[in-house]
Amino acid sequence: MKIHNFNAGPSILPKQVIERSAQSVISFNKSGLSVLEISHRSKYFTEIMEQTTELVKRIMNLNDDYSILFLQGGATLQFTMVPYNLMNQKSAYLDTGIWANNALKEAKKFGEVNILFSGKKNDYTYISENYKIPNEVDYFHCTSNNTIVGTQMKKFPKTSIPIVCDMSSDIFSRKLNFGQFSLIYASAQKNISSAGMTIVIVKKEILGKVKRNIPSYLDYMIHIKNDRILNTPNVFSIYTSMLTLEWIEKKGGLSILEKENEYKAQLLYDEIDKNNLFENKIHKKDRSNMNVTFFLKKKNLEKEFNKMWEKEKIVGLNGHRTLGGYRASIYNALSLESVRFLIHIMKEFEKKFS
Structure with a gap:
């Protein structure tokens, strides 16, 4: 029986990527070595790094003004690295969800943080577009997709201030003008690869302007100067990223994926909206195409619904531990x-219990 994987991360990867990765664990490119045991200084890995870098730039239509880094520590480490490298005195943040809130908490350790909008009092159910970015801040930080609550930014501001964006849960899912961002970071375990690697896409001109000494590993410039291999990277995750990016190109790129993702999301939201037993609490204009959250209107039916979808080999449907309900990623x-x-399954549940 087919397993339907709605996990939020680590999450589903293309079947072809899993199969090629599995084969490479046994023998990488007929070398007799596993991809798990090749040296990060070898020609094998150099080719993986260069190919993955070129794929990122090509798919996102970015030029050589940007450096592509493959770091460890997840998006959580980037909450610290961003202000360490970019904030002299002030920054501006949108507080649109738990991860966005965690990011601004770290930034407060480095200077003044202007919170331009916070959805916390409204349980993060919408994202305001009515905010103004101050001219005196060093950068503006936003989270493009909020995995836990299920909101997504549909528009990004036009500004001369460097825009930093956490795209962990919707990177490579839609076509954007990626050149409008000065720094993008994304943990790999959702749309890119296996867990343990974070892509950082940084415009080199914004670096080297802070007046503090930065520890070597936390300094983007040090990574760039060391050919982006300051320490042993997550070889397997970078390799799997390369395979996933090749899969994206073969599908036709981000325009094709965006249409597919919008269609899948709309089908599911339509069912939630018309089903008598379920509800979505997010303002319609801000609904995520990646993480669809929904709740039973009658909590006493949770055991019955759980029993039904678990029996049918659906996995990963439980909502985040802080929110409850359900989340289809x-x-x-x-x-x-x-x-x-x-x-x-939702229709059948309605027939039985409505």
């Missing part, structure tokens, strides 16, 4: 078939 690799199957 419908990343790039999740098939339309799986979305339709979940909708079928």
Whole structure:
């Protein structure tokens, strides 16, 4: 029986990527070595790094003004690295969810943080566009998609201030003008690769302007000067990223994926909206195409619903521990078939318990 994987991360990857990765664990490119045991200084890994870097730039339409780093520590480490490298005195943040809030808490350790909008009092159910970025801040930080609550920024501000964006849960899911961002970071375990690696895409001109000594590993410039291999990187995760990016290109790029993702999300939201037993609490204009959250209107039915979807080999549907309810993460690799199957289960549940 097919397993329908709605995990929020680590999450579903394309079948072809899993198969090629598995083969490479046994023998990488007929070398007789596993990809798990090749040296990060070898020609094998140099080729992986260069190919992955070129794929990122090509898919995002970025030029050589940007450096692509493959770091460890997850997006959580970037909450610290961003202000360490970019904030002299002030920064501006949007507080649109738990991870965005965690990011601004770290930034406060380095200087003044202007919170331009906070959705906390409204349980992060919407994202305001009515904010103004001050001219005197060193950078503006936003989170493009909020994995826990299920909101997504549909528009980004036009500003001369450097824009920093945490794209952990929707990177490579839609076409954007990526050149409008000065720094993008994204943990790999959602739309890119296996866990343990974070992509950082940084415009080199914004670096080297802070007046503090930065520890070597936390300094983007040091990583760039060391050919982006300051220490042993996560070889396997970078390799799997390369395979996933190749898969994206073969599909036709971000425009194709964006249409597919919008269609999958709309089907699921339509069912939630018309089903008598379920509800979504997010303002419609801010609904995420990656993480669809929903709740039972009658909590006493949770055991029955859980029993139904678990029996049918659906996994990862439970909501985040801080929120409860349900969350269907419908990343790039999740098939339309799986979305339709979940909708079928929801319809059957309504017939039985409405």
